[in-house]
Amino acid sequence: MDSDSVLPLSESFQLPLIDLSDQTLKPGSSKWDEVKTHVRKALEDYGCFEASYDNVSTELKKSVFEAMEELFELPIQTKQRNVSSKPYHGYLCHNLYQSLGIDDATVLEKVNDFTQQLWADQGNKTISETIHRFSEQLWELDMMVRRMIMESFGLEKYIDEHLNSTNYLLRLMKYTSPPDDDDDDGLEETKFGLRAHTDKNILTILHQFQVDGLEVKTKDEKWIKVKPSQDSFLVMVGDSLGAFLNGRLSSPYHRVMMMGKKTRYSTALFSVPKTGVIVDSPEELIDEEHPRIFKPYQYDDFLQFFQTEAGRRAQSPFHAFAALSNTPL
Ligand SMILES: O=C(O)CCC(=O)C(=O)O
Numbered sequence: 001m002d003s004d005s006v007l008p009l010s011e012s013f014q015l016p017l018i019d020l021s022d023q024t025l026k027p028g029s030s031k032w033d034e035v036k037t038h039v040r041k042a043l044e045d046y047g048c049f050e051a052s053y054d055n056v057s058t059e060l061k062k063s064v065f066e067a068m069e070e071l072f073e074l075p076i077q078t079k080q081r082n083v084s085s086k087p088y089h090g091y092l093c094h095n096l097y098q099s100l101g102i103d104d105a106t107v108l109e110k111v112n113d114f115t116q117q118l119w120a121d122q123g124n125k126t127i128s129e130t131i132h133r134f135s136e137q138l139w140e141l142d143m144m145v146r147r148m149i150m151e152s153f154g155l156e157k158y159i160d161e162h163l164n165s166t167n168y169l170l171r172l173m174k175y176t177s178p179p180d181d182d183d184d185d186g187l188e189e190t191k192f193g194l195r196a197h198t199d200k201n202i203l204t205i206l207h208q209f210q211v212d213g214l215e216v217k218t219k220d221e222k223w224i225k226v227k228p229s230q231d232s233f234l235v236m237v238g239d240s241l242g243a244f245l246n247g248r249l250s251s252p253y254h255r256v257m258m259m260g261k262k263t264r265y266s267t268a269l270f271s272v273p274k275t276g277v278i279v280d281s282p283e284e285l286i287d288e289e290h291p292r293i294f295k296p297y298q299y300d301d302f303l304q305f306f307q308t309e310a311g312r313r314a315q316s317p318f319h320a321f322a323a324l325s326n327t328p329l
Pocket residue numbers: 171173194199206208214254255256266267268
């Protein structure tokens with residue numbers, strides 16, 4: 001079945017909600033081990049979960065929202081100056097969707113480079129600091145979850161190497177509401193904001209600013225709506241984490257459906273394998289029962305493949321690129 005054609009399962013379905021705000025949540029504590037089990041189970045079941053995480057203050061989220069309003073107000077020619085050496089890491093725009101990309105968003109100088117792309121010479125100090133602070137706090141959440149995942153698969157000895165193997169891309173997104181359709185039948189039309197895809201990176205931390213639209217596909221092929229919530233973030237497995245774990249976790253398909261009259265803003269922090277890093281499963285995860293599923297690869301080569309005709313056409317670009325067998329997983 002076409003992955004875009006399934007209807008949402010239920011308005012009321014709730015993904016697992018896991019509290020990661022607790023200040024006493026430290027590696028080695030019994031609370032940590034308990035939460036780690038929930039994280040692993042949720043990721044096995046859905047490839048994602050909602051993290052309740054109030055370490056990012058309401059004020060900071062408000063500042064990020066205001067920064068996004070200001071950034072997207074800039075003329076299109078200005079936004080197009082947001083370019084990156086990596087494909088798909090700069091300004092993107094199609095139909096209802098627009099997005100700005102900030103490479104190395106956890107490094108203040110790099111965020112300054114981003115605002116200087118848009119406001120030549122002087123940049124924008126306030127916006128740079130807001131984006132940097134927000135990225136730093138979500139970086140902590142990313143590392144906490146990845147540490148839990150590594151521990152839960154018995155990969156303690158690789159934790160430092162793994163956490164150091166990525167940098168962070170922050171994406172700011174704006175979706176305009178679908179235009180009114182001509183036949184005034186009173187029914188609001190739902191339009192794609194973003195087509196169904198899996199993320200290609202390691203882990204994604206997503207936040208919807210009040211307006212909903214995000215849907216995630218379950219293993220039994222149902223689309224479920226992810227409700228926006230003030231202090232929660234959606235934590236989602238990317239293809240490269242699935243490959244690193246030799247398929248023990250998989251990246252869920254997700255999409256954005258737009259309806260109604262509201263403009264939608266969202267942010268996503270992506271941990272991305274650094275240039276030169278080979279994504280490869282540790283030997284601990286490969287045995288007779290679990291033969292190697294993916295070839296070792298460099299993330300940048302995958303991005304290049306994704307730009308080709310074959311990459312764009314593949315139903316699952318990641319499997320077309322990295323799977324050792326042609327059988328779809
Ligand atoms: O805007 C959203 O909620 C989803 C964005 C997304 O899936 C992506 O950027 O990969």
